[in-house]
Amino acid sequence: xxxxxxxxxxxxxxxxxxxxxxxxxxxxxxxxxxxxxxxxxxxxxxxxxxxxxxxxxxxxxxxxxxxxxxxxxxxxxxxxxxxxxxxxxxxxxxxxxxxxxxxxxxxxxxxxxxxxxxxxxxxxxxxxxxxxxxxxxxxxxxxxxxxxxxxxxxxxxxxxxxxxxxxxxxxxxxxxxxxxxxxxxxxxxxxxxxxxxxxxxxxxxxxxxxxxxxxxxxxxxxxxxxxxxxxxxxxxxxxxxxxxxxxxxxxxxxxxxxxxxxxxxxxxxxxxxxxxxxxxxxxx
Amino acid sequence: xxxxxxxxxxxxxxxxxxxxxxxxxxxxxxxxxxxxxxxxxxxxxxxxxxxxxxxxxxxxxxxxxxxxxxxxxxxxxxxxxxxxxxxxxxxxxxxxxxxxxxxxxxxxxxxxxxxxxxxxxxxxxxxxxxxxxxxxxxxxxxxxxxxxxxxxxxxxxxxxxxxxxxxxxxxxxxxxxxxxxxxxxxxxxxxxxxxxxxxxxxxxxxxxxxxxxxxxxxxxxxxxxxxxxxxxxxxxxxxxxxxxxxxxxxxxxxxxxxxxxxxxxxxxxxxxxxxxxxxxxxxxxxxxxxxxxxxxxxxxxxxxxxxxxxxxxxxxxxxxxxxxxxxxxxxxxxxxxxxxxxxxxxxxxxxxxxxxxxxxxxxxxxxxxxxxxxxxxxxxxxxxxxxxxx
Numbered sequence: 001x002x003x004x005x006x007x008x009x010x011x012x013x014x015x016x017x018x019x020x021x022x023x024x025x026x027x028x029x030x031x032x033x034x035x036x037x038x039x040x041x042x043x044x045x046x047x048x049x050x051x052x053x054x055x056x057x058x059x060x061x062x063x064x065x066x067x068x069x070x071x072x073x074x075x076x077x078x079x080x081x082x083x084x085x086x087x088x089x090x091x092x093x094x095x096x097x098x099x100x101x102x103x104x105x106x107x108x109x110x111x112x113x114x115x116x117x118x119x120x121x122x123x124x125x126x127x128x129x130x131x132x133x134x135x136x137x138x139x140x141x142x143x144x145x146x147x148x149x150x151x152x153x154x155x156x157x158x159x160x161x162x163x164x165x166x167x168x169x170x171x172x173x174x175x176x177x178x179x180x181x182x183x184x185x186x187x188x189x190x191x192x193x194x195x196x197x198x199x200x201x202x203x204x205x206x207x208x209x210x211x212x213x214x215x216x217x218x219x220x221x222x223x224x225x226x227x228x229x230x231x232x233x234x235x236x237x238x239x240x241x242x243x244x245x246x247x248x249x250x251x252x253x254x255x256x257x258x259x260x261x262x263x264x265x266x267x268x269x270x271x272x273x274x275x276x277x278x279x280x281x282x283x284x
Numbered sequence: 285x286x287x288x289x290x291x292x293x294x295x296x297x298x299x300x301x302x303x304x305x306x307x308x309x310x311x312x313x314x315x316x317x318x319x320x321x322x323x324x325x326x327x328x329x330x331x332x333x334x335x336x337x338x339x340x341x342x343x344x345x346x347x348x349x350x351x352x353x354x355x356x357x358x359x360x361x362x363x364x365x366x367x368x369x370x371x372x373x374x375x376x377x378x379x380x381x382x383x384x385x386x387x388x389x390x391x392x393x394x395x396x397x398x399x400x401x402x403x404x405x406x407x408x409x410x411x412x413x414x415x416x417x418x419x420x421x422x423x424x425x426x427x428x429x430x431x432x433x434x435x436x437x438x439x440x441x442x443x444x445x446x447x448x449x450x451x452x453x454x455x456x457x458x459x460x461x462x463x464x465x466x467x468x469x470x471x472x473x474x475x476x477x478x479x480x481x482x483x484x485x486x487x488x489x490x491x492x493x494x495x496x497x498x499x500x501x502x503x504x505x506x507x508x509x510x511x512x513x514x515x516x517x518x519x520x521x522x523x524x525x526x527x528x529x530x531x532x533x534x535x536x537x538x539x540x541x542x543x544x545x546x547x548x549x550x551x552x553x554x555x556x557x558x559x560x561x562x563x564x565x566x567x568x569x570x571x572x573x574x575x576x577x578x579x580x581x582x583x584x585x586x587x588x589x590x591x592x593x594x595x596x597x598x599x600x601x602x603x604x605x606x607x608x609x610x611x612x613x614x615x616x617x618x619x620x621x622x623x624x625x626x627x628x629x630x631x632x633x634x635x636x637x638x639x640x641x642x643x644x645x646x647x648x649x650x651x652x653x654x655x656x657x658x659x660x661x662x663x664x665x666x667x668x669x670x671x672x673x674x
Contacts, residue, residue: 002329003338023328023338030327031320031343038348080483087485131467173312176346183351 002026006055015044015051016187016195024182025052034140034161036125036176039184042228045164048184049121052160059118061159063107065128074132075145076109078102098149108136109145109153117157126165130172137175187229189216195229200236210247211236213283214276218261223270227261235260247280254280296322303344305361311350317343333362444519447665448526452534454672455501455596462496469495501624503527503534504590506582508601510540510573516631519661520600521562525550535590538562539578545586575601575644576611583618591622600629600658603645612644616651625653627671629664633657 003019003026010017010025017025025048028035037045053060063074079102086092086102105113111120125133139145143155163179165171187195192212196203203211215232227235238257239247247254255273262268296318303318321340328339341354465473476492484490505524509517524536528550538544549561579599582590591597597619605612620626628648632638633655649655658664 003335019334020338020341023335024342027324027327027339027342031324035342084483084485173346177312177314180342181345181347181351182342183348 009055010051011198013051013054014198015047016191016198017048017051018187018191021048021182021184024180028160028162028180029056031180032158034163034179036163036165036171036179036181037184038165038167038181040186040226040228041166042226042230043184043186044229045184046121046123049119049162049164052162053119056117056119056160058116059114060121061107061111061114061118062121062123064123065125065132067127067129069128069132071135073106074108075106076147077104077106078149079104100150103147103150108139111159112139112143112145112155113153114159115156118159120159120161122161122163124166125163125175126167126169126171133172133175137172137178140178186219186226189213192216192229192232196232196236199233200240203236203240204245207239207245207247208236210280210283211239214247214279215261217279217282218271221270221275223262223267224264225262225267231261231263247283251277251280299325302340302361306344306354306357309353309357311344311353312346313344443661444522444664445526445529447661448523449530450665450668451671452503452527452530454668455503460496460499463494464497466493466495466497469493471495499594500531500533502590502592502595503531503598504595504623505534505536505598505600506543506579507536507538508540508573508575508599509538510604512573512602512604513631516600516602516659519659519664523661523664524600535586537582537586539573539575539582541574541577543578543581543585573601573605574607575603575605576607576609576613576615579615579619580611583615587619587622591619593624595623596625596627597623598627598629602630602632603628603642603648605642605644607644609643609647613647613651616648620651626651627654627656628652629656629658629667631657631659 003023006026006029007017007019007022010022024035027033037048039045049062050060078098083092083097083102086097107120111118122136125136128136140161143158144152146152186192189212192215193208196208196212200208211232215227215235219226235257238260239254242253242257244250244253251273255276258268258271258276262271299321300318303313303321307313321343324339324343325336328335330336337355337358340358341351345351345354463469463471463473465476471494473492473494477488477490480490480492481488505527507517507520507524509521513520524546527534528536528547534547536545536547536550538546546562552561616626630645654670656667656670658667
């Protein structure tokens with residue numbers, strides 16, 4: 001399967017990928033290497049993993065990283081309560097206690113103990129501590145986890161690993177080297193229009209063009225948080241729900257729906273009626 | 285397509301050359317990458333240059349910076365395109381020994397061809413120019429931006445950075461009394477141990493620890509770059525850059541008649557681009573000052589986020605102000621209310637017999653926790669014990 005075929009199939013499940021992203025995904029599948037996605041918030045980095053799982057017809061296993069994430073939340077933990085109950089109730093032996101029955105699999109262990117290779121999404125890896133990143137490196141290269149009481153669990157099928165990062169902190173060179181890399185930027189007008197058509201097929205073509213034009217215009221303004229694709233879709237849904245067919249018609253309502261796009265007070269002040277009039281005037 | 289030199293041994297050799305070419309242009313790549321790249325080409329339509337470019341980009345680029353540079357580098361190597369020094373006879377790449385400061389020749393303004401020539405002694409076939417396929421497109425722009433970069437030459441930058449680091453440490457090294465949970469720590473966290481032991485039938489199996497957390501002070505620096513400060517601007521900007529580099533949470537602003545946030549520009553890894561961005565921001569550099577107005581603007585806008593009970597505000601200025609002294613006093617009072625300490629570093633204070641008689645300065649005095657001399661890097665470095673007391 002070439003990267004263009006993969007792009008086709010992603011489009012069929014509702015994800016519009018540009019060519020370089022499709023190539024990165026294709027290589028990640030072909031070479032069996034993890035893929036690191038970077039880019040501003042709200043450009044659909046997480047969605048990629050979901051779409052990929054759907055294309056591959058496999059499970060998506062997601063590990064959301066956060067500061068202080070530790071092994072018991074990322075890899076495995078013993079179910080102590082059940083172990084205690086077993087001791088009290090039936091006087092279970094040690095071998096019985098440390099068996100699969102009492103093992104709580106967390107995302108990483110879950111991912112490598114699947115029969116069919118799943119898609120493992122490690123979301124916002126830059127939020128996790130450096131120690132965890134180092135541990136992750138080991139798992140990503142060996143695809144095995146050792147549990148002292150049970151022995152080593154080897155991956156039956158190598159998961160497809162997708163990592164996302166937002167730039168909260170710098171990732172280590174070692175991790176970057178081990179991964180394929182793709183920078184996901186805000187889409188251009190045509191791509192964004194294609195996304196909007198995919199996600200909201202019922203929308204008037206003229207309104208869709210206006211929505212995309214305004215969002216693209218807003219991204220060029222000096223905003224703290226530029227509206228992402230998710231915000232754009234929200235806004236489109238809001239406008240459709242209000243029955244607005246032309247942005248220039250009901251300026252008051254349009255201004256009120258900007259809460260979908262602009263998420264800080266400073267940004268709301270940065271896009272007063274005059275600025276919006278100018279942007280909408282250009283696209284209307 | 286590329287003219288292959290006779291000594292090129294085929295695709296593996298060319299790929300090794302390409303990886304070396306990327307390495308020379310600042311991408312960190314190991315020897316293993318060449319094989320990986322060939323494997324990647326095996327997985328795509330390698331005869332399609334577009335697909336090959338996308339594949340190699342996904343594989344070889346480690347970060348966003350490289351992502352932007354890659355297309356030019358790719359074109360320069362495989363298509364003899366890009367703004368390359370006129371390569372006449374050969375685009376073949378030799379793997380050259382480490383020459384880490386790649387951009388140096390351009391930055392220093394000396395002729396890049398000379399530097400390239402040095403690396404290929406006795407080559408004799410005129411291939412010295414552009415042998416490594418380096419891009420030289422950025423050169424003309426860099427020359428235009430020399431002005432501010434000269435304010436931050438490497439020696440003074442380093443010295444100022446050192447001074448800034450020491451100062452930052454003197455302020456930051458403040459530990460809390462209270463103990464909080466920690467991965468490693470000297471004390472056992474009995475409360476958590478007990479709570480966790482419930483799950484194990486009262487056996488304290490997991491031992492948790494606690495430690496005194498670092499409670500670093502944040503530094504917010506406001507640097508005056510008006511006309512009267514031109515002489516010191518060089519030192520102060522380097523000092524502020526040092527503060528920013530050392531402390532990931534530090535925050536910096538420039539002001540003359542307006543206030544501009546420069547943290548992002550200073551934090552730019554590409555120090556050249558940082559200088560370029562700074563020059564743009566310092567428009568009006570060397571003009572008049574309105575300290576009160578600028579500080580009020582700060583208190584109105586950024587202060588809400590920048591200041592808290594653990595912030596030290598450092599104002600670097602001589603206190604000569606065209607605005608009303610009252611406005612300055614008012615602004616400082618507002619800042620003082622929100623920040624832990626307000627320190628004024630004054631270059632004039634280093635002079636003998638200086639007294640803060642300028643109207644602005646005398647209005648400011650009541651709101652300052654410290655008013656310290658600073659006109660050279662040495663003077664800045666000597667402030668460390670004073671800062672430790674803050």
